[in-house]
Amino acid sequence: MLVRESLQVYFIMGSNNCRGEPLQVVEQALKGGITMFQFREKGSGAKTGKEKHSLAIKLKQLCNHYGVPFIVNDDVDLAVDIGADGVHVGQDDEPLASVKQRCPKSFIIGVSATNSTEAVQAFQAGADYIGAGPVFPTSTKQDAKLPIGLAGLEEINRLTGETPVTAIGGIHTDNAADAIKAGADGVSVISAISQAESPQQAAQLLNKLTAKKR
Ligand SMILES: Cc1ncc(COP(=O)(O)OP(=O)(O)O)c(N)n1
Ligand SMILES: Cc1nc(C(=O)O)sc1CCOP(=O)(O)O
Ligand SMILES: [Mg+2]
Numbered sequence: 001m002l003v004r005e006s007l008q009v010y011f012i013m014g015s016n017n018c019r020g021e022p023l024q025v026v027e028q029a030l031k032g033g034i035t036m037f038q039f040r041e042k043g044s045g046a047k048t049g050k051e052k053h054s055l056a057i058k059l060k061q062l063c064n065h066y067g068v069p070f071i072v073n074d075d076v077d078l079a080v081d082i083g084a085d086g087v088h089v090g091q092d093d094e095p096l097a098s099v100k101q102r103c104p105k106s107f108i109i110g111v112s113a114t115n116s117t118e119a120v121q122a123f124q125a126g127a128d129y130i131g132a133g134p135v136f137p138t139s140t141k142q143d144a145k146l147p148i149g150l151a152g153l154e155e156i157n158r159l160t161g162e163t164p165v166t167a168i169g170g171i172h173t174d175n176a177a178d179a180i181k182a183g184a185d186g187v188s189v190i191s192a193i194s195q196a197e198s199p200q201q202a203a204q205l206l207n208k209l210t211a212k213k214r
Helices: 022-032 049-066 076-082 096-102 116-124 149-159 176-181 199-210
Strands: 009-013 036-039 070-073 086-089 108-113 129-132 165-168 186-189
Touching: 009 022, 009 199, 022 036, 022 049, 022 199, 036 049, 049 070, 049 076, 070 076, 076 086, 076 096, 086 096, 096 108, 108 116, 116 129, 116 149, 129 149, 149 165, 149 176, 176 186, 176 199, 186 199
Parallel strands: 009 036, 009 186, 036 070, 070 086, 086 108, 108 129, 129 165, 165 186
Antiparallel strands: none
């Protein structure tokens, strides 16, 4: 599957984001139809060292079973070590050029952008996709920047050529379709799935709301 198609419903999660057992939450999300998964193990109470490594391997195996790409957030060493499908880095993380040098050619490498200047830089530097946001206010990421709104998302989509874009930040079932209308190839969510009563139903609905002729 192309990266653009895999971005349709991108679920991001760490063990501290979910109500239930992480493996069960991710399996439900996979059953519901997520198309990409990012292991983002950071923040208060996050696992480190061997525990983090072991959870990453279990989640990678689960994603492999469902044929869904498994991406690691921030931790390039971990991504390479466990043979992930890719890695996601932000503006304050390891620079894209260095990440590219250290990762296999097949890796999907995503870069965050919070404005059009960062997005154009990421596109010109050869990011495989851009995570644009926060589009809406979010309480999941404490150090998130000010929301760029749908207008900011549209601008990023317009300036980034063929590079696929996923909308992130405050995306839920009530606004996911708006992000697609603004030109995004898909939506990235944490709480919309991880905090849902039924992660499977939330993923299923997000999949329906973001479906378009591709
Ligand atoms: C798909 C996607 N887009 C953006 C981000 C945010 O990355 P970053 O700015 O590095 O922040 P942290 O997630 O590392 O706190 C992302 N993780 N995924
Ligand atoms: C991890 C992350 N990155 C963001 C960015 O703007 O780069 S916003 C965000 C948190 C997304 O969580 P929720 O779907 O619960 O709002
Ligand atoms: Mg980061």
